[in-house]
Amino acid sequence: MHVRVEFTGQLRTAIGRANDHVDLPEGATVAMLLVQLGEHCGEEARPHLLNASGQLQPSLLVAINGTAFPSRQAEATVLREGDTVVLLPPIAGG
Numbered sequence: 001m002h003v004r005v006e007f008t009g010q011l012r013t014a015i016g017r018a019n020d021h022v023d024l025p026e027g028a029t030v031a032m033l034l035v036q037l038g039e040h041c042g043e044e045a046r047p048h049l050l051n052a053s054g055q056l057q058p059s060l061l062v063a064i065n066g067t068a069f070p071s072r073q074a075e076a077t078v079l080r081e082g083d084t085v086v087l088l089p090p091i092a093g094g
Contacts, residue, residue, distance in 0.1 A: 003085055031056060056071045
């Protein structure tokens with residue numbers, strides 16, 4: 001199946017593009033997507049998606065088709081063909 005992924009903030013800068021289309025097996029979860037992206041998007045982007053142990057970054061916010069939820073729900077959230085996933089890393093500054 002194909003999903004569209006949109007990168008925002010520091011993650012967009014680290015990956016070097018605003019979006020991508022990703023192929024995943026049927027029944028894939030958001031966690032599977034994030035691990036795949038962490039493995040293929042380069043060393044600069046990886047810390048925004050996964051921690052040093054390879055676990056999902058708890059500070060990452062994920063939105064699927066406009067509905068946002070914390071990354072801790074990623075294991076249980078199944079993606080569907082044509083979904084749009086927006087990845088929102090925390091914003092620093094002040």
